[in-house]
Amino acid sequence: MNEAGLKIGDVIKEEWMNIFKDKRLLAMLVLVPLLYSAMFAYLYSNHNVKEMNTVLFDQDNSQLSRQIVQSFDQSESFKVTNLVYSESEIEQAIALGEAKVGIIIPSDFSARLKRGESPSVLTMIDGSNMMISNLATRSANEIISTIGMGASVEQLQQQGLRSEEITKVFSPIPFSYRVLYNPTFDYSVFLVYGLIGTALQQVLLLGIALTVTRDKELGIWGRFSKWREQPWKIAYAKCAPYFLIGVLNTFVAYLVGIYAVQLPFRGQVLPFLLLTFSFAFALIGLGYLVSLFSENQLASTQLAMLIAVPSFLLSGFTWPFDAMPTLLSTIGHALPLTYFLDGVREIFLKGNGFVTIWKDLVALLLMGLVTFFLAMIVTTLKRYWEKKESGKVSSSNAV
Numbered sequence: 001m002n003e004a005g006l007k008i009g010d011v012i013k014e015e016w017m018n019i020f021k022d023k024r025l026l027a028m029l030v031l032v033p034l035l036y037s038a039m040f041a042y043l044y045s046n047h048n049v050k051e052m053n054t055v056l057f058d059q060d061n062s063q064l065s066r067q068i069v070q071s072f073d074q075s076e077s078f079k080v081t082n083l084v085y086s087e088s089e090i091e092q093a094i095a096l097g098e099a100k101v102g103i104i105i106p107s108d109f110s111a112r113l114k115r116g117e118s119p120s121v122l123t124m125i126d127g128s129n130m131m132i133s134n135l136a137t138r139s140a141n142e143i144i145s146t147i148g149m150g151a152s153v154e155q156l157q158q159q160g161l162r163s164e165e166i167t168k169v170f171s172p173i174p175f176s177y178r179v180l181y182n183p184t185f186d187y188s189v190f191l192v193y194g195l196i197g198t199a200l201q202q203v204l205l206l207g208i209a210l211t212v213t214r215d216k217e218l219g220i221w222g223r224f225s226k227w228r229e230q231p232w233k234i235a236y237a238k239c240a241p242y243f244l245i246g247v248l249n250t251f252v253a254y255l256v257g258i259y260a261v262q263l264p265f266r267g268q269v270l271p272f273l274l275l276t277f278s279f280a281f282a283l284i285g286l287g288y289l290v291s292l293f294s295e296n297q298l299a300s301t302q303l304a305m306l307i308a309v310p311s312f313l314l315s316g317f318t319w320p321f322d323a324m325p326t327l328l329s330t331i332g333h334a335l336p337l338t339y340f341l342d343g344v345r346e347i348f349l350k351g352n353g354f355v356t357i358w359k360d361l362v363a364l365l366l367m368g369l370v371t372f373f374l375a376m377i378v379t380t381l382k383r384y385w386e387k388k389e390s391g392k393v394s395s396s397n398a399v
Helices: 008-021 023-043 063-074 087-095 109-114 130-158 163-169 187-218 221-227 231-260 269-292 297-308 326-332 336-349 354-398
Strands: 052-058 078-083 101-105 121-126 175-180
Touching: 052 063, 052 087, 052 130, 063 078, 063 101, 063 109, 063 130, 078 130, 087 101, 087 121, 087 175, 101 130, 121 130, 130 175, 187 221, 187 231, 187 269, 187 297, 187 336, 221 231, 231 269, 231 354, 269 297, 269 336, 269 354, 336 354
Parallel strands: 052 078, 052 101, 121 175
Antiparallel strands: 101 121
């Protein structure tokens, strides 16, 4: 149809036909939004974080203090995992991730209440995750206030006061808390590091995912035929530049966060360096494997984005794994970003080192090794099928 006879309706009809012909595009437009919407709704289906690991230091060991311990253990928000004997043990448990909350009941707590004093119960909270710190503060306050009301009412009733008189003189147990690592509840401290990691993942994953498909579209992928016996050479040659770029980008991005935005850095450089290397290695392995299964850059981009888009929400950075459905928690633990952001939180916010991030390093290195191993298998199999197809063509020509 020439330009003069071109009609808007014809172009619209043609575009609809193109959409329905391209099954991958149709799925991206229709199914992916539905899939992500269902996944996000499923992610938050538990509504609240439940059974946060809690340690208690009971210096009073009275009937009332044991009632407080029991109330925390019976609450759906807390799960008492250990009774400790010093404040430093609580701080260590929170620093190592063994507990999210610590409760300290002071000595002579019950006796001081009976004397009309107002001793406070101290709640120590892991502030490296805002969801946990906000919920823990609110829930602990509710429990202590409820117990304090019951204890005060009972005491005043024993003194012969009526209900209306009790209401006038009632004094609850004071609630005090200490938020570790983020005492001001600064949302930027919690969120920015995660967003930086997400952006770095998307850029690097997309860049490496296009490396093979670009050569396929240009018709120059066949130049590696001499290396098909040693597929590691292809992977190394194609991935080495992206690895260096990924490491450099990560350092620059987090330096900007530290010096330009004044975000905290309480750890050491060497653990972060190893974490960065491991993260780049895992992402490049995943991106390279994706590119081998894609015939063009568009398909490669779509696959990379399908992996990258939900990663931040499923990484456990914003919404804890303890509150996720099991299926989504399993998916989240299969993503490189999960382990990188966990390491970033441990190093930057908590000041921890190898003792707490070694599992993250191992997980990232294993992801990289597995994906590169699969890529070697795919490359070898493709070479085998190409040889087989070329053999069939030669036989048919001979006939």
